[in-house]
Amino acid sequence: MKSGSNLEKILKAGHFAFTGEVGPPRGADVEALKKKISFLKGNVDMANVTDNQTAMVRMSSWAASLICLEQGLEPNFQMVCRDRNRLAMQSDILGAYAHGIRNMLCLSGDHQQFGDHPQAKGVFDIDSMQLLGMAKKMRDEGKFLGGADIDVAPKLFLGAAANPFAEPFEWRVHRLAKKVNAGADFIQTQCVYNMAKIREWIRQANDMGLTEKVAILPGITPMKSVGMAKYMKNKVPGMDVPDEIIKRLQGVDKKKVADEGIKIACEQIAEFKEMKGVSGVHLMAIEWEHRVPEIAERAGMLPRPEV
Amino acid sequence: MIVAERKPFDEIKGMVAGYKKVLTIGCGTCVAVCLAGGSKEVETLNAELKLNFGRDKIEFGSKTLERQCDMEFLEELDEIAGDYDAFVSMACGAGIQFLAERFPDKPVFPAVDTSFIGVNLDVGWYEEKCRACGSCVLGLTGGICPVTMCAKSLFNGPCGGTNNGSCEINKDQPCAWFKIYERLAAQGRLDQIKEISPPNDWRNQIPRKIIQPGYEERVKALG
Ligand code: SF4
Ligand code: SF4
Numbered sequence: 001m002k003s004g005s006n007l008e009k010i011l012k013a014g015h016f017a018f019t020g021e022v023g024p025p026r027g028a029d030v031e032a033l034k035k036k037i038s039f040l041k042g043n044v045d046m047a048n049v050t051d052n053q054t055a056m057v058r059m060s061s062w063a064a065s066l067i068c069l070e071q072g073l074e075p076n077f078q079m080v081c082r083d084r085n086r087l088a089m090q091s092d093i094l095g096a097y098a099h100g101i102r103n104m105l106c107l108s109g110d111h112q113q114f115g116d117h118p119q120a121k122g123v124f125d126i127d128s129m130q131l132l133g134m135a136k137k138m139r140d141e142g143k144f145l146g147g148a149d150i151d152v153a154p155k156l157f158l159g160a161a162a163n164p165f166a167e168p169f170e171w172r173v174h175r176l177a178k179k180v181n182a183g184a185d186f187i188q189t190q191c192v193y194n195m196a197k198i199r200e201w202i203r204q205a206n207d208m209g210l211t212e213k214v215a216i217l218p219g220i221t222p223m224k225s226v227g228m229a230k231y232m233k234n235k236v237p238g239m240d241v242p243d244e245i246i247k248r249l250q251g252v253d254k255k256k257v258a259d260e261g262i263k264i265a266c267e268q269i270a271e272f273k274e275m276k277g278v279s280g281v282h283l284m285a286i287e288w289e290h291r292v293p294e295i296a297e298r299a300g301m302l303p304r305p306e307v
Numbered sequence: 308m309i310v311a312e313r314k315p316f317d318e319i320k321g322m323v324a325g326y327k328k329v330l331t332i333g334c335g336t337c338v339a340v341c342l343a344g345g346s347k348e349v350e351t352l353n354a355e356l357k358l359n360f361g362r363d364k365i366e367f368g369s370k371t372l373e374r375q376c377d378m379e380f381l382e383e384l385d386e387i388a389g390d391y392d393a394f395v396s397m398a399c400g401a402g403i404q405f406l407a408e409r410f411p412d413k414p415v416f417p418a419v420d421t422s423f424i425g426v427n428l429d430v431g432w433y434e435e436k437c438r439a440c441g442s443c444v445l446g447l448t449g450g451i452c453p454v455t456m457c458a459k460s461l462f463n464g465p466c467g468g469t470n471n472g473s474c475e476i477n478k479d480q481p482c483a484w485f486k487i488y489e490r491l492a493a494q495g496r497l498d499q500i501k502e503i504s505p506p507n508d509w510r511n512q513i514p515r516k517i518i519q520p521g522y523e524e525r526v527k528a529l530g
Binding site: 182 | 458459460461462463464465466467468469470471472473475476485488489492497501503504505506507509
C-alpha cells in the first residue's frame with residue numbers, strides 16, 4: 001500500500017470506486033459544511049475537497065478536509081498550483097498528512113482572472129505535472145523537491161485530473177501518460193457527457209497499457225436543468241456537451257428534467273461499470289449534495305464496500 | 308524590444324505639479340520604436356503639459372537621448388541638468404533608474420508604464436513574448452514561450468481549460484500549448500514534449516547581473 005487510504009484499499013480490492021465532492025463554504029460556516037458532508041458520508045468512498053474553486057476564496061481545502069475526517073468522510077485534499085509556491089505546497093502536504101489526510105489531487109487551478117480577486121498574482125511556480133512528481137518524490141524517496149531528506153515522509157495516494165475532450169484530442173492520451181509517469185495513482189476526469197469520445201480515449205489508454213498503472217474515474221455531473229446544460233456547453237471552457245443531451249432534457253416534462261439528468265448519469269455509470277480500463281466514477285453533484293444519497297442508490301452504488 | 312505605454316496625463320501632471328523647471332527626457336531606442344517615449348512623444352507630452360499648466364507656472368524643457376540605459380549617453384545631460392529641478396523620463400524602467408542613478412539629487416518621474424519584452428505586430432501594435440525567466444526553453448517548445456504565452460506559465464500543458472485552440476482566459480487568446488503541440492506535430496518533434504519538463508529554475512527572483520566571458524578582469528578593475 002502506498003498510503004492506506006480508503007480509496008486505495010477499495011481499488012486494490014477490485015471494487016468499483018465511487019467518489020464525491022464537497023465544496024468548502026465561502027466563510028467559516030462549519031455547520032453548512034457538516035451538512036454537506038452528512039449527505040456524502042457512507043454513500044461515497046471518498047470526497048474531493050475543492051481548493052478555492054473557480055478562483056473564489058473559500059475555506060482552505062486542507063482545513064475543510066480535516067472537518068471531513070472528523071465527520072467520518074475520507075477527504076481527497078485538492079491542491080492547485082495557482083495559490084502556492086513549492087515551499088508552501090510541501091509544507092501543506094506534510095501538515096495534511098500529519099493530520100490524517102491520505103489522498104491528494106494535484107491540479108493547475110482555474111486562472112485567477114475568473115474569480116473574486118482578478119488582480120491577484122498567480123503563483124504557478126510549478127505545474128500540476130511537477131506537483132505530482134514532487135509529492136511522489138516526497139512519498140517514495142522521502143525527499144523534498146530540493147533534495148533534502150524528510151524525517152517522516154507523507155504517504156499520500158496521488159490523484160490528477162484529465163480532460164479527455166479538449167483539442168487536440170490525439171494529445172490527450174499522451175498527456176495522461178505523462179501524468180501516470182509523473183506519479184498519478186488515480187485520475188478523475190472532467191465531467192463526461194460525450195460517451196463516444198471517452199470510450200475512444202479509454203480504448204487508447206488501454207492500448208498504451210496505462211489503465212494497468214492508474215485507476216481512471218470518469219467524472220459524472222447530473223444535469224439539473226436545460227439551462228445548466230446549455231451553460232456547460234457554451235460557457236465552461238473545456239466542457240463537451242453533445243446536443244443529444246440537451247435535446248433529451250428538453251424532451252421531458254419541465255418538472256422531470258432533473259430526474260432525467262439523474263437517469264442519464266445512472267446510465268453512464270452503468271456503462272462505466274462494464275467498461276474495461278475504468279475503475280470507478282467520480283460524482284460531482286455541485287451544490288446538489290443532498291441528492292447524492294438518491295443518485296448513489298439509483299446508480300446501484302450502495303452499499304459501499306467496507307475494506 | 309521593450310514595450311511601454313504612456314501613463315495617463317493626469318498621473319504625470321500630478322507628479323510634476325509644484326516644480327518650477329522640468330526636463331522631459333525621451334529615449335531613442337525601444338520606447339521610440341513602440342511610439343511611447345521617443346522625441347515625438349516628448350514633444351507631444353510637453354505641449355500638453357505647457358497647455359495645462361500655463362507658460363509661467365512651470366517651464367518644460369525637452370531632450371531625447373539615444374539610450375537612457377547607457378551612462379555614455381546620460382552624460383550628455385550633465386551640462387544642462389543643473390538648470391532643472393525635476394526630470395520626467397519617458398524611457399523604460401531600466402532607463403529611468405539609470406537616469407536617477409546618474410543624478411541622485413534630482414527627483415525623477417516616470418511618464419510611461421514599462422509593459423513587456425515584445426514584438427512589433429504592426430505600427431502601434433505590439434505583443435508580449437518573453438518574461439526574461441533566465442532559463443530559456445524555447446528549444447523544447449517549438450519556439451513558443453510557455454512562461455509568457457501560457458496564462459498559467461505551464462511547462463507541461465495544455466491545462467484542462469484549453470478551448471478549441473483558445474486559452475481558457477479569453478477566446479481571442481490562443482492557447483500556447485495548443486500552438487506548441489501543432490508546431491511540434493508539424494515538425495515531427497512531439498517526442499520532446501512527451502517527456503516531463505522538470506520544475507523550472509526561476510532565475511528572475513533576485514536582481515541579476517551578467518558579465519560576459521572575457522570581461523571579468525575589466526569589471527573587477529572597475530570595482
Ligand atoms: S522561456 Fe524564459 S527566456 Fe525563453 S522566451 Fe520564455 S520567458 Fe523568455
Ligand atoms: S488554456 Fe492553454 S494557454 Fe491557457 S492556461 Fe491553459 S494551457 Fe495555458
